[in-house]
Every structure is written in C-alpha cells, then in structure tokens.
Amino acid sequence: MNEIRNIVERKAALLETGDTTAIMAYYAPSYVEYSLAPPLRQPGNGGDPAPLEKWMATFEAPPRREVTRLEITQDGDVAFATSLDCLSAVPRGAAEGFRLCRVTLGLRRIDGRWLVAHEHESVPFEMDGSLRASVGLTPPGEDQERKVRR
Amino acid sequence: MNEIRNIVERKAALLETGDTTAIMAYYAPSYVEYSLAPPLRQPGNGGDPAPLEKWMATFEAPPRREVTRLEITQDGDVAFATSLDCLSAVPRGAAEGFRLCRVTLGLRRIDGRWLVAHEHESVPFEMDGSLRASVGLTPPGEDQERKVRR
Secondary structure (H helix, E strand, O other): OHHHHHHHHHHHHHHHHOOHHHHHOOEEEEEEEEOOOOOOOEEOHHHOOHHHHHHHOOEOOOOEEEEEEEEEEEEOOEEEEEEEEEEEOOEOOOOOOOOEEEEEEEEEEEOOEEEEEEEEEEOOEOOOOOOEEOOOOOOHHHHHHHHHHO | OHHHHHHHHHHHHHHHHOOHHHHHOOEEEEEEEEOOOOOOOEEOHHHOOHHHHHHHOOEOOOOEEEEEEEEEEEEOOEEEEEEEEEEEOOEOOOOOOOOEEEEEEEEEEEOOEEEEEEEEEEOOEOOOOOOEEOOOOOOHHHHHHHHHHO
16 A cells, blocks of 8 residues: 555656656556546556647746545555646646646556556536536535635 | 446446435445545545435436446455546536546455446546536547548
C-alpha cells in the first residue's frame, strides 16, 4: 500500500516539473485514459509523452497537482486508488483555472513495479440543463468544515 | 473474470427495471461514488437506494444502460473494470438525453461475492473556455468505423 501511495504522490509531484518522460515512466505501455478533456477514451500509445506535453502547453505554467483523500484497495498484483486532486493551473487565455477533480487509478504490478494501467479523471456536470462542467466544487466535508470555522 | 463481467452487465440491465433495491445489492455498503452530477464525491450510505431513486425520478422513464468495451483487470479479491456505457435516458424537461459515458468500477470480493466498492462515471468537458460537458461524443473507433461504412 505504501509503495502505491508513494507512486501516486511522486507522479503527482512531478507534474509541476514539466518532466513528461519521468511522469510517463509511471504508466504501463498499454494504459487507457479517460481524461478531463475529450476524446472519451484515449489509449496510452506505448507511453509516448507527446500528448501530455501538448496538454501541458495549454497552460501558462506546468500545473501543480496535490493528491487529497487518497484511498487504495489492493490484492496481489492489482489495485485501484481513488483521490480528489487539486490542480492549480490556469489554461492560457482563461480567467480562472480548475480546482478539484476526481481521480480513479487502476494499477498493475508488472515485473515487480506498480504501474498505472488506467486513469480516469473528471469533474461532474450540472444536471440543470446547462450541461456546465462543475469546475469550482469543494468536497462536502470541506464545505462543512468551512461553515464550522466561520 | 466471467463472474465480474456478469455482475457488471446484470447491474446495468437492472437499471431500466427501476428496481433500485436489486441494483444496490451489487454495491458494498461502504462504496464511494464519483457520479455524473455533483457533488464531487458521494459515500454510499450503507446501500440506501433513496439517492438512486431520486436520480431515476429526474428522467421521463428509468434509463436504459448498455455496457460496451468492458475490460476487467483482476487479481485475488480486487479488480477494476472500465467501460463506455450507453445511457438511453432523457431528463425531464430536456430536449436531448445523454449518450456515452466513461465508467470505472473498483470491485472487491467480500465473503465470496464480488461487490462494487467504487464507481466513477463521467463525460469529459470542452477545454475551449465554454466548460461545456461533452455529452454527445462517440468513441474514436466508432467514428472511424462510420467513416469506413459511408
């Protein structure tokens, strides 16, 4: 569990360095991504860092990622991990950046190393007919904590 | 693997029957959901079917769910499953319904039964500044198949 926790947190910390090759070393060559932006489903292309580099270039600076509420479930060589990640990032030309997104990782231990075989990142969207992505949400617990603090 | 496949497909098929109690029997009491609608993170409340009933009531009729591209990774008592699900559903008062969403399930075998411990459902959103949820996407493979068919 600690090994997986380290991997998830180190991978996240690497984002702001912009070192896409080091980040991609945490992914299985055959990984599949459900990312924040379209398309629906993106195969990992053998760990090619080019798509990640392209995504990073859409921001003013490499985003900073902080993993919160990480929960890991593991048996044998398979695990899944859930978290709420804080992405401090302002897309080029945008007034505001994202805040929290939900992340689910599917991990496999291959040749003794834990690798990300699947990554699913998202924000929910409003069901009020606007279809607007809910980019400004905080988790329910934090809202309550804030209320208590006031 | 076949056991997990059956569970994922049976749970999906149950949706259009509107039998929320039967559906909730596939979830671990402690499951955590990242759903299409806010909030960011929803604890399972011990398998209470009330939130699912409330969600179903926002549609003209119980949605029909078809699981496609199901891929399962399992070892011991832990598994994760990914799919693109077709939700045929029109929300009350809306002109159009959803189409495909991405689904990642985290599963655990508890007392010999596979249960959903985590469910993450989403659509991506447009990174063009509109923040609009991308509800009308088809997977890249299908687009290509359609082009070939024309």
